[in-house]
Amino acid sequence: MQFKNAIATLALAGIGGVDAFFRINCAKIQVGRIDPIVNPGALAAHCHTIVGGSNIGVNATFDSLFNSECTSCEISADKSAYWTPNLYYQHTNGSFEEVPHGGSVIYYLARGQNANDIISFPKGFQMLSGNKALRAANQSGMTWGDATHPNRPKSDAISFACLAETPGPETPNLPVDPRVCISGLRAQIHFQTCWNGKDLYKADNSHVAHMSQIDNGVCPPDYPYQFPHLFLETNYAVAQVSNLNDGGRFVFSQGDPTGYGFHGDFQNGWDDDVLKSAINNCLVDGQDDSGTLDECPVLRPYWNPNAGDNCPVQPPQIAEPATGMISRLPGCVHVTNGPGAATAADMECPAGVPLASIVRTVDTVPRPTYTPTAGTLFGNKFNKIVGCGNDSYVNNGFRSLNAVYTTYPGLTVEYCQTWCTKRGYPYSGVENGNQCFCDLVINPATIVKDQTDFLSGCNIVCPGNRTELCGGAFYMSIYNNTDPNFKRTTNLANSVIQLTYPVAPFNSAYVGCASEANNGRTLNGTSLVNANMTIAQCAALAAANNAAFYGLENADECYTGNGFASGGMIVDNTTDYTKSQCYSRCAGNFTQICGGGGKLSVYSNPAYKPVTVVPSVGKYKSKGCLQEPTSGSRALTGASTTDILMTVEKCIKFCLGNRHKYAGIEYGQQCYCGDSISPGAVAQKTCDTPNLMVCPGNKLEYCGAGNLLNLYYSSTL
Numbered sequence: 001m002q003f004k005n006a007i008a009t010l011a012l013a014g015i016g017g018v019d020a021f022f023r024i025n026c027a028k029i030q031v032g033r034i035d036p037i038v039n040p041g042a043l044a045a046h047c048h049t050i051v052g053g054s055n056i057g058v059n060a061t062f063d064s065l066f067n068s069e070c071t072s073c074e075i076s077a078d079k080s081a082y083w084t085p086n087l088y089y090q091h092t093n094g095s096f097e098e099v100p101h102g103g104s105v106i107y108y109l110a111r112g113q114n115a116n117d118i119i120s121f122p123k124g125f126q127m128l129s130g131n132k133a134l135r136a137a138n139q140s141g142m143t144w145g146d147a148t149h150p151n152r153p154k155s156d157a158i159s160f161a162c163l164a165e166t167p168g169p170e171t172p173n174l175p176v177d178p179r180v181c182i183s184g185l186r187a188q189i190h191f192q193t194c195w196n197g198k199d200l201y202k203a204d205n206s207h208v209a210h211m212s213q214i215d216n217g218v219c220p221p222d223y224p225y226q227f228p229h230l231f232l233e234t235n236y237a238v239a240q241v242s243n244l245n246d247g248g249r250f251v252f253s254q255g256d257p258t259g260y261g262f263h264g265d266f267q268n269g270w271d272d273d274v275l276k277s278a279i280n281n282c283l284v285d286g287q288d289d290s291g292t293l294d295e296c297p298v299l300r301p302y303w304n305p306n307a308g309d310n311c312p313v314q315p316p317q318i319a320e321p322a323t324g325m326i327s328r329l330p331g332c333v334h335v336t337n338g339p340g341a342a343t344a345a346d347m348e349c350p351a352g353v354p355l356a357s358i359v360r361t362v363d364t365v366p367r368p369t370y371t372p373t374a375g376t377l378f379g380n381k382f383n384k385i386v387g388c389g390n391d392s393y394v395n396n397g398f399r400s401l402n403a404v405y406t407t408y409p410g411l412t413v414e415y416c417q418t419w420c421t422k423r424g425y426p427y428s429g430v431e432n433g434n435q436c437f438c439d440l441v442i443n444p445a446t447i448v449k450d451q452t453d454f455l456s457g458c459n460i461v462c463p464g465n466r467t468e469l470c471g472g473a474f475y476m477s478i479y480n481n482t483d484p485n486f487k488r489t490t491n492l493a494n495s496v497i498q499l500t501y502p503v504a505p506f507n508s509a510y511v512g513c514a515s516e517a518n519n520g521r522t523l524n525g526t527s528l529v530n531a532n533m534t535i536a537q538c539a540a541l542a543a544a545n546n547a548a549f550y551g552l553e554n555a556d557e558c559y560t561g562n563g564f565a566s567g568g569m570i571v572d573n574t575t576d577y578t579k580s581q582c583y584s585r586c587a588g589n590f591t592q593i594c595g596g597g598g599k600l601s602v603y604s605n606p607a608y609k610p611v612t613v614v615p616s617v618g619k620y621k622s623k624g625c626l627q628e629p630t631s632g633s634r635a636l637t638g639a640s641t642t643d644i645l646m647t648v649e650k651c652i653k654f655c656l657g658n659r660h661k662y663a664g665i666e667y668g669q670q671c672y673c674g675d676s677i678s679p680g681a682v683a684q685k686t687c688d689t690p691n692l693m694v695c696p697g698n699k700l701e702y703c704g705a706g707n708l709l710n711l712y713y714s715s716t717l
Helices: 062-066 272-286 413-422 496-500 535-544 648-657
Strands: 021-032 048-052 081-085 087-090 096-098 103-109 126-130 158-162 185-190 229-236 249-252 263-267 383-390 404-407 427-431 435-439 465-469 475-481 510-515 527-529 549-553 557-561 570-572 589-593 599-604 620-627 640-642 662-666 670-674 682-684 698-702 708-713
Touching (some): 048 103, 126 185, 383 427, 413 435, 527 535, 535 557, 648 662, 648 708
Antiparallel strands (some): 021 048, 048 081, 087 249, 103 229, 126 263, 427 475, 620 682
């Protein structure tokens, strides 16, 4: 989702205190030299990144924004446009690289002495905050104030937060070294809150004014009306710039390397009834101080957290390079260091440079999104909508529909229905915009909601038909083909239908459901993966290898061992699989349980004969185990041999034949001899048997482990 980057480090540090507010995440919708407030119908002087209504363009008005097909802001009733200058990194070779960001976060706050009397923005209202020409502090004057209500510099409306490993104080300009802002450089701007009540816009922006303290206080006497206080954040991912240490610098698109000229624009596109209701029910009297849209009931029906995916960046309207790596700033803007203010000439292309063309686009109209009710026909013939279901993979190891699936970048509901029908599955489900699932039945653990609107969780539009919804993140829009002549597949592999088979009783050898070890497998002996796995197959493997335990995992895996490795433990021993962490049906027998994800259904082997550390062979006596040195030579440096059917007796016979006092068996098949033990080897009087390997030539003996010897010694040689 595009605006995730914008909210990754969300904070209220730039806002002086927390009152009632709600915040809206907005993804990018357009990039280019577009500014319908300052330069209506023409090229803007510099480049902006815009979020909001999809109809934003050089000729945008309230009516065109309000009629946008969609908005990249997560409240569909807000089709306003908000924009700020692009940030670039100027490399030492003169090229400019766009600094990536995911969009902006817009706060609507109840602030000031008259916070309970705030009004909505009138139709056609627009304003800007900040001054693009500034290159030094305190050049824009002071807010209004009096003896009771102190004022402050208007330039305080702009600030920057460096999200470094050790965050420092906010600054009025770009940090000295933004490279340390590893989690982003957050640009912050307060808009004016006070309105003269007469003008929707004035070129000198005098129709609006800041409160005395910008984010709080009172309005000037000539500005009797108060709007919600708008606060905008944009988090630039400065750490993602290439060759960040080449000695370059960060520059805003109006040629500003200082940050003092950062600014923002707002063009109203709200549904007025919705905004008024949100103000009255969520801002007035401090009703919502959480900021989450879920806590504002009147906005909840319009809330779609996937707006950034459903309303993606629109095709550029200005035929001019503005993104990625570019040779110069859009509009031939010159970089001006200040401290004097930049001039209009600094933001104009010199004579002879052709102007970028404006690609005219046809304004769209609001796009209807079909939200059929459960039980109605939708899509292909005979297909009925079942509803929106949570994808229940974590509940019992199966998705809501689990048999087969595909992904398709141009997915539609009809495409998925056809794909499943061709394979003999009556149920089809679309999820996450591009995934299609099929099955014979619906997972009984799935909770299906009748509604299929944005609130249900199924809120991502289909990329192949943007009037349809293709599920959501971990939510599936499910359909059922009710054709009476439908030919169902007989292939039950991976189907949820397995869950309808009764589970056979667990046999008496069942130990319980075990977790995997901290490092490696809990049962680290012989293993097997089989697409037709059953409990009997795994038991046979344990019997053939004289393993004390066998465990089944993930439906088709079998592991054996003589004990649990470190960290492996029984997490439950219930035989009710619906209450156990071992719930996967065996791939070869749906009536049996074969573990789960990272969990083993463990059984004991009744035919197991204990494996032992052989106490002695002839004149050689066991001396426990010996850990190999971590560096240098091996523990035993005499003769050595390897045998795929190694036994303790074979190794001792070999060392005796070479007249060595010590014999050691390691890693199951390796035999080492010597007359002394090398420095650095660590003796263990008692071997850690769960980690030892069984001798391949005698399943009742241990033959060491990795870097660990079963050690024997004869004092008579």
